[in-house]
Amino acid sequence: MSSLATSSSLLRRQPRISSSYLLSVPLLTAGASLLLLFQTSSMTSDGYTLRELEASRQVEQQQLYRLEAEIAGLQSLAYVERVASQKLGMVRTSQPVFLAVSRSPISRELAQHRPPAAVKAGASGAPGWLAPLIELTREAARVVSTLGQPQAVARP
Numbered sequence: 001m002s003s004l005a006t007s008s009s010l011l012r013r014q015p016r017i018s019s020s021y022l023l024s025v026p027l028l029t030a031g032a033s034l035l036l037l038f039q040t041s042s043m044t045s046d047g048y049t050l051r052e053l054e055a056s057r058q059v060e061q062q063q064l065y066r067l068e069a070e071i072a073g074l075q076s077l078a079y080v081e082r083v084a085s086q087k088l089g090m091v092r093t094s095q096p097v098f099l100a101v102s103r104s105p106i107s108r109e110l111a112q113h114r115p116p117a118a119v120k121a122g123a124s125g126a127p128g129w130l131a132p133l134i135e136l137t138r139e140a141a142r143v144v145s146t147l148g149q150p151q152a153v154a155r156p
Contacts, residue, residue, distance in 0.1 A: 073079055084090040 081092070085092070
């Protein structure tokens with residue numbers, strides 16, 4: 001009996017593992033595995049998207065270079081001369097012709113016209129149209145200031 005007593009006492013001394021603990025460990029392991037799987041697939045799809053965007057960027061960059069080269073070609077003097085001669089029917093001349101343009105009577109009058117002295121800039125440096133107004137305002141202020149003062153009357 002002593003051997004039975006020792007084996008039964010060993011069974012009693014071992015801690016019991018609860019069934020909820022046994023279920024939670026595999027569930028947590030499965031959850032962590034699913035999270036890792038989700039992150040890996042997300043990173044893979046982001047990698048594919050990044051490659052597609054880089055390829056699209058390269059295509060757009062090449063198109064930009066082509067358009068810049070086309071603009072440079074269209075702005076070149078050789079192209080402008082070719083279009084002028086072929087499409088517009090222009091021809092290059094050996095000697096340029098200069099036309100003398102006479103002034104119209106109105107432009108001669110405007111060239112000879114000088115503003116009157118009152119419109120020119122005053123001593124204060126104000127613009128021409130403002131200088132007479134400033135002088136008129138100063139004169140009016142002098143007149144108003146002398147109205148309230150007694151004036152000396154000259155006797156014969």
